[in-house]
Amino acid sequence: MKEKLIMGQFNDSFTPVMDGVTNVVKNYAYWLDKKYGECYVATPAYPGYVDREEFPVLRYYSIPLKKREPYRFGLELLDINFRSTIKKIPFDIVHAHCPFTSGAVAQQISRKENIPIVATFHSKFYDDFKQVLKIDAFAKICTRLVIDYFNRVDQVWTVSKGAAETLREYGYKGHVEIVPNGSDFVVPDNMDALVEQTEQKLNIQKSDLVLLFVGQHIWQKNIKLLVEALNHITQKGIEYRMFFVGDGYAKEELEAYVRELGLESRIAFLGKILDRDYLRSLFARADLFLFPSIYDYAPIVIQEAAAVGTPSLCIAGTNAAEEIRDNINGFLCEENDAESYGDRIMQIINDRESLKKAGENAKKTIYRNWENIIDEVYRRYIDIIKSHNKKHRIS
Structure with missing residues (x-):
C-alpha cells in the first residue's frame, strides 16, 4: 500500500x-x-x-x-x-x-x-x-x-x-x-475535429504552412531574432502563417516591431491560451515549432509539440536543444542569428518527408508523460x- x-x-x-x-x-x-x-x-x-x-x-x-x-x-x-x-x-x-x-x-x-x-x-x-x-x-x-x-x-x-x-x-x-x-498533452480521439475548428477560427487553409511559437514574450527567449528570421523568409518569397501564443513584458514592443516590418498580415498574436484543447490543436496544426530561445532549460513546450508529432527548430548548443538530434527528432540551427535561422526554416520546409519523419521521432523520443x-x-x-x-x- x-x-x-x-x-x-x-x-x-x-x-x-x-x-x-x-x-x-x-x-x-x-x-x-x-x-x-x-x-x-x-x-x-x-x-x-x-x-x-x-x-x-x-x-x-x-x-x-x-x-x-x-x-x-x-x-x-x-x-x-x-x-x-x-x-x-x-x-x-x-x-x-x-x-x-x-x-x-x-x-x-x-x-x-x-x-x-x-x-x-x-x-x-x-x-x-x-x-x-x-x-x-x-x-x-x-x-x-x-x-x-x-x-x-x-x-x-x-x-x-x-x-x-x-x-x-x-x-x-x-x-x-x-x-x-x-507533458500533460495526450492526443484526444477528436484531435482532427479540434484542428478543423482551429483552422476555421483562425482562417487557416489546408495548404497553409503554419509556424508556431508558444512561450513568455520576453526578450531573453530570442523572439526579436525570430521575427527577423520571419522577415528574412518573407523577403525570399515564402508564404506562411505564424502564430505567437503567450504574454509577457515585451509583447507590445514585439507587436509594434512586426507592424514596422509590415508582417502583420502573416504574423498573429493570440495572447495567453488557457484552453488546453485549443492549445493542443494549434501544436497539432503547426508544421514546425519555432523555439530559438537561448534562455530556457528543458522547455515543456518542445515536449508539447512532440506529443502531437510536431518537430521543433532550436539553436544548436542551447539547453533547449539538449534532446534534439538534428534531422532525426527535430532540427538545429548552428548560428544564433536571424538570417541563419530563416535559412534553416526554408531548408526544413522544402523537405516535407523529413519534416514529417522528425515529428514522428519527436513523439517517440522527446515526449514524456x-x-x-x-x-x-x-x-x-x-x-x-x-x-x-x-x-x-x-x-
Whole structure:
C-alpha cells in the first residue's frame, strides 16, 4: 500500500500566469494530489482570478512586479489569513520551485516543523536580474543570494544537465539531482475535429504552412531574432502563417516591431491560451515549432509539440536543444542569428518527408508523460523523508 503524504508546492507564479514553471507546479500538484495524498500549491494572489483546480491552492497578498508583467510580487507577511491557514497544515515535505517569497515560506515551514525541503533550479536567474537591474555587479550579488538559498535546502533538483551546469557556474557546489519535466498533452480521439475548428477560427487553409511559437514574450527567449528570421523568409518569397501564443513584458514592443516590418498580415498574436484543447490543436496544426530561445532549460513546450508529432527548430548548443538530434527528432540551427535561422526554416520546409519523419521521432523520443514523471517524484520524496527522519532521529 502506498504511503500517503501531505506535500506543498511553492512558486512565485501560478495560473493564470502561464509559463514553464507554472506548468510544472500544476502537474506536480495534480498528480501528487490524485495518487499520493494531499498536495497544496502556495503562490501569490492574482486580482480577479478564482482557482478551480482539483487540488487546494493557497494564495497570499501580492502587488504588480514592475518590468516583469504579468508576474506578481508576493507579500505573505501581510496576509494573516494565509499565514494562519498554512501553519495548520501538517506537511511531510515542501518543494520550492522559486527561491524568492514562496521559497522563503517553504523554508520557514521546513525549519519550524523539522521537515525536509526540496528546491528545483528552473531559471537563468542571472539573466533575469541583468535584464531588470541593468548593472552586472548587482545581478551577480542577487545571483549569489539565490545560491545561498539552494545551499540551505535538503536536496537540489534541476530539470536537465544544462541547468545543472549553469547552477555550478553560478557557484553552487553541492549535490544535484536531475528530475526531468513531462507533458500533460495526450492526443484526444477528436484531435482532427479540434484542428478543423482551429483552422476555421483562425482562417487557416489546408495548404497553409503554419509556424508556431508558444512561450513568455520576453526578450531573453530570442523572439526579436525570430521575427527577423520571419522577415528574412518573407523577403525570399515564402508564404506562411505564424502564430505567437503567450504574454509577457515585451509583447507590445514585439507587436509594434512586426507592424514596422509590415508582417502583420502573416504574423498573429493570440495572447495567453488557457484552453488546453485549443492549445493542443494549434501544436497539432503547426508544421514546425519555432523555439530559438537561448534562455530556457528543458522547455515543456518542445515536449508539447512532440506529443502531437510536431518537430521543433532550436539553436544548436542551447539547453533547449539538449534532446534534439538534428534531422532525426527535430532540427538545429548552428548560428544564433536571424538570417541563419530563416535559412534553416526554408531548408526544413522544402523537405516535407523529413519534416514529417522528425515529428514522428519527436513523439517517440522527446515526449514524456507527466504521470510517469510524478511516480518518480513521489519515490524520491519518500527517500528524502526517510533520510531526513533518520538524520534527525524522527520516528
